[in-house]
Amino acid sequence: MRTHELVLQWIEKQLSDGDLALGGRLPGERAMAEQLQVSRTSVREAVRILEAMGVVRAGVGSGKDAGTVVIAEPGSALGSTLRLHVATRHLPVADIVETRVLLESWAAERAKVGVPELEEAAALLDHMDAAPDIDTFLGLDARFHVALAQAAGNAVVSAMMASLRGAIENYAGELTGNLPDWDATCARLRAEHRAILTAVNNHDGGKAAELVAAHIQGFYTEAGVGSDPSPN
Amino acid sequence: MRTHELVLQWIEKQLSDGDLALGGRLPGERAMAEQLQVSRTSVREAVRILEAMGVVRAGVGSGKDAGTVVIAEPGSALGSTLRLHVATRHLPVADIVETRVLLESWAAERAKVGVPELEEAAALLDHMDAAPDIDTFLGLDARFHVALAQAAGNAVVSAMMASLRGAIENYAGELTGNLPDWDATCARLRAEHRAILTAVNNHDGGKAAELVAAHIQGFYTEAGVGSDPSPN
DNA sequence: GATTACAGTGTGGTTAGACCACAGTGGTAG
DNA sequence: CTACCACTGTGGTCTAACCACACTGTAATC
Numbered sequence: 001m002r003t004h005e006l007v008l009q010w011i012e013k014q015l016s017d018g019d020l021a022l023g024g025r026l027p028g029e030r031a032m033a034e035q036l037q038v039s040r041t042s043v044r045e046a047v048r049i050l051e052a053m054g055v056v057r058a059g060v061g062s063g064k065d066a067g068t069v070v071i072a073e074p075g076s077a078l079g080s081t082l083r084l085h086v087a088t089r090h091l092p093v094a095d096i097v098e099t100r101v102l103l104e105s106w107a108a109e110r111a112k113v114g115v116p117e118l119e120e121a122a123a124l125l126d127h128m129d130a131a132p133d134i135d136t137f138l139g140l141d142a143r144f145h146v147a148l149a150q151a152a153g154n155a156v157v158s159a160m161m162a163s164l165r166g167a168i169e170n171y172a173g174e175l176t177g178n179l180p181d182w183d184a185t186c187a188r189l190r191a192e193h194r195a196i197l198t199a200v201n202n203h204d205g206g207k208a209a210e211l212v213a214a215h216i217q218g219f220y221t222e223a224g225v226g227s228d229p230s231p232n
Numbered sequence: 233m234r235t236h237e238l239v240l241q242w243i244e245k246q247l248s249d250g251d252l253a254l255g256g257r258l259p260g261e262r263a264m265a266e267q268l269q270v271s272r273t274s275v276r277e278a279v280r281i282l283e284a285m286g287v288v289r290a291g292v293g294s295g296k297d298a299g300t301v302v303i304a305e306p307g308s309a310l311g312s313t314l315r316l317h318v319a320t321r322h323l324p325v326a327d328i329v330e331t332r333v334l335l336e337s338w339a340a341e342r343a344k345v346g347v348p349e350l351e352e353a354a355a356l357l358d359h360m361d362a363a364p365d366i367d368t369f370l371g372l373d374a375r376f377h378v379a380l381a382q383a384a385g386n387a388v389v390s391a392m393m394a395s396l397r398g399a400i401e402n403y404a405g406e407l408t409g410n411l412p413d414w415d416a417t418c419a420r421l422r423a424e425h426r427a428i429l430t431a432v433n434n435h436d437g438g439k440a441a442e443l444v445a446a447h448i449q450g451f452y453t454e455a456g457v458g459s460d461p462s463p464n
Numbered sequence: 465g466a467t468t469a470c471a472g473t474g475t476g477g478t479t480a481g482a483c484c485a486c487a488g489t490g491g492t493a494g
Numbered sequence: 495c496t497a498c499c500a501c502t503g504t505g506g507t508c509t510a511a512c513c514a515c516a517c518t519g520t521a522a523t524c
Contacts, residue, residue: 002506002507003506003507003508004280004506004507012315012316012319015316015319015320016319021320021321022320022321022322028474028475028476029475029476030474030475038507038508039507039508039509040508040509041273041506041507041508041509042506042507042508044277044476044477045276045277045280047476048236048277048280048281049280049281049284050316052281052284052285053284053312053313053316053317054313054317055313055316055317055320058475058476058477059475059476059515059516060475060476060477060514060515060516061474061475061476061514061515061516061517062473062474062475062515062516062517062518063475063516063517063518064516064517065516066474066475066476066515066516066517067474067475067476068475068476070320072317072320072322074313074314074317074322074323077313078310078313080285081285081286081287081306081309081310081313082306082388083244084244084247084282084285084287085285085286085287085304085306085391087244087247087248088247088253088254088287088302088304089253089254090254090304090306090387091306091387091388091391092387095386095387095388095389096388098386098388098389099386099388099389099392102334102335102338102389103334106334154327154330154331155322155323155324155327156314156323156327156328156330156331156396157327157330157331157334159317159323160331160392164388234477234478235477235478235479236477236478260503260504260505261504261505262503262504270478270479271478271479271480272479272480273477273478273479273480274477274478274479276505276506279505290504290505290506291486291487291504291505292485292486292487292504292505292506293485293486293487293488293503293504293505294486294487294488294489294502294503294504295487295488295489295504296488297487298486298487298488298503298504298505299503299504299505300504300505
């Protein structure tokens with residue numbers, strides 16, 4: 001077994017045993033190296049992997065944001081991984097979109113009315129009506145979809161859904177500039193968002209799921225994603 | 233931007249541009265370091281991250297398996313990431329199981345009859361009948377479920393489904409020893425597998441999806457997973 | 465006394481250079 | 495022809511140093 005894997009095992013055990021919890025600080029790299037009798041290089045390789053997994057965040061200096069602390073951001077980590085595999089042509093963009101439709105319509109169908117996430121989603125829709133530019137709109141759009149997914153109460157589905165979106169974010173983002181009429185598209189998307197939220201609040205999960213599926217598929221189809229067999 | 237991220241960007245660009253394809257070799261670490269004008273350490277950190285993502289595999293020595301080659305194993309990589317997040321208590325085991333049911337029943341419903349994956353699945357069932365011990369059985373079981381998922385033709389769903397299983401593999405594996413009657417459970421699982429495959433081959437996707445959902449949920453429930461609010 | 469300036473401390477970030485184990489390659493002695 | 499062995503290039507590991515950064519405490523200054 002390679003040295004940095006030993007360090008990974010040790011840290012994972014600390015997490016599993018509860019000796020290291022979310023928000024907690026890892027020992028300094030030099031201290032860990034001495035404690036485990038390995039070089040600082042190996043410790044750093046392990047920390048890098050955990051950072052790529054979204055399990056820790058490393059910060060220089062001293063004080064609040066310094067040191068290596070335990071976080072929980074699986075979404076961005078999974079997204080990066082998927083993005084790389086899309087780059088290798090192993091994961092087709094169409095499959096990403098299809099899976100996103102699957103997860104997100106499932107979540108819409110099971111969204112619990114009255115949870116804070118739905119209120120946040122509603123507030124985001126108001127902000128989107130006043131979004132000054134496309135990028136701001138897309139940023140709020142992402143947050144809306146995540147909030148909607150979170151309302152279903154399954155953290156794994158939320159994380160995966162967010163990662164799927166993130167994996168093709170740049171790719172799809174480039175295509176929005178080529179849309180024939182962004183203002184019209186934007187107006188349609190906003191109307192669809194409100195229809196989805198209304199269906200959820202009316203306890204009509206089936207309707208909400210249908211609307212979400214059509215909403216996502218419609219956007220990517222219009223942007224030209226999914227029909228192209230050779231992305232990048 | 234940190235140095236190793238620069239290396240990551242460079243490699244990702246090589247992949248996106250097609251200059252580096254699946255099965256291809258990365259330049260040696262020393263060569264890459266010189267080419268990008270960074271230290272070998274930084275190159276190694278980038279390679280470590282890619283390795284954790286399941287994008288490359290590093291091998292020592294010379295010849296066929298030597299050097300750093302591009303692979304495509306998102307499943308194991310995503311599984312490790314999820315496992316770590318389960319360890320931080322951020323992802324409940326119950327959510328993992330629920331998501332696996334979702335993905336796998338979706339795949340069962342859309343499995344295409346006649347594809348090679350289904351034939352492989354059938355062959356695996358025969359091998360499972362003759363499995364000498366639990367570990368062998370569970371290994372074949374994993375391959376059966378992956379083959380079934382692949383029959384739906386969505387690489388992302390297959391990878392995610394495999395990763396979900398892998399994330400709680402050890403956790404669930406420990407519990408199989410505590411089952412009241414493994415022989416009975418094993419016989420039941422084998423019967424359920426055949427019923428699932430039969431439903432798929434009869435083009436009864438709805439039935440297959442139902443059976444798969446009950447099959448997975450039943451196993452984890454019997455093993456005591458999902459009802460325990462505090463795993464590990 | 466309050467404020468400012470600055471050295472001190474501990475963090476991760478980066479580098480250079482060395483040595484190791486490993487696995488093929490090819491020459492060489494038998 | 496065979497067996498051996500030095501050679502080469504790969505990743506794996508380690509050491510020791512230096513840097514930038516951000517806070518902390520102290521001391522000089524107003």
